[in-house]
Amino acid sequence: MNSVIEVKNLYKKYDDFALRNISFKLQKGKVMGFIGPNGAGKTTMIRLMMNLIRKDGGDIRLFGYPHDKNQKYIKNRVGFVYDQNFFIEELSVKMCKAMIAPFYDEWDDDLFNYYTNRFELPLNRQIKNLSQGMKTKLYLAIALSHHAQLIIMDEPTSGLDPVFREELLKIIREIVNVYNVAIFFSTHITADLEKIADEITFINKGRLIFSERTEVIGRSFQKVMLDHAPFSTSDNLLIGLHKSGDYYTAITNQFPLVEAKYRPVSFVRATLEDIMLYHIEEDRRCLL
């Protein structure tokens, strides 16, 4: 099956930061959560995909085409939901629509009316008077009205209250089910992703930690607690090992080996947040 997004060995260098060797794929009808702490390189990755900045190496393909060629084809099929405002603040929602619609070959006014109604977006309200949540809904209504097949969202839930976050996640799942679109969703709120993401791509300090199906990640990682300091950690079985109260805790994706070597070991299923935090801890420890 053709990938909607295919990123291979991507490289981008800034003075003090580099995205290195980033590779992942996203298929139609799937939601990918793109996670990493502040400064990991998430926005840089999204800007590269959207062709807003230039890569220094590697390959990005959208719908099978190099992302910086076939621009009209790609722009028609990609919807972008950003956490900052792209619109002229003085315009009303209706005026915004009138400006944007002609840029898309398959603009559908009936769908726009349906979604603005469904999302309770007041057509005559100026953009500057919309809440952050309403702006996010407007971006989504626009993406859906031009029949985007890929929706890229940069931190869409940051700055939203929990009730609206929940509603947005429901809308995302519905869009995927009804239109079979692919959604690429960057966030550092991992709890959101456990509910809706089919796949997770995790980066830290510009490096890919993993890109994997959520259910596989859920099955692979355990959080372990030892009541004694491990005699050696050179086997790399324990990720992010540190002392917490009376215990040493870490995560592992090789639990049978850890149990055989370090017993007695207690364990619980690692959440996505654990997996992210312990990998960050491991990176920090390796730098010491």
Ligand SMILES: Nc1ncnc2c1ncn2[C@@H]1O[C@H](COP(=O)(O)OP(=O)(O)OP(=O)(O)O)[C@@H](O)[C@H]1O
């Ligand atoms: N135009 C630029 N010039 C130089 N460095 C940059 C530029 N844009 C981003 N960076 C650096 O790249 C790194 C990654 O930034 P980026 O915004 O991609 O991270 P992020 O994962 O999106 O973080 P956050 O969650 O805080 O938004 C940071 O160290 C940032 O300072």
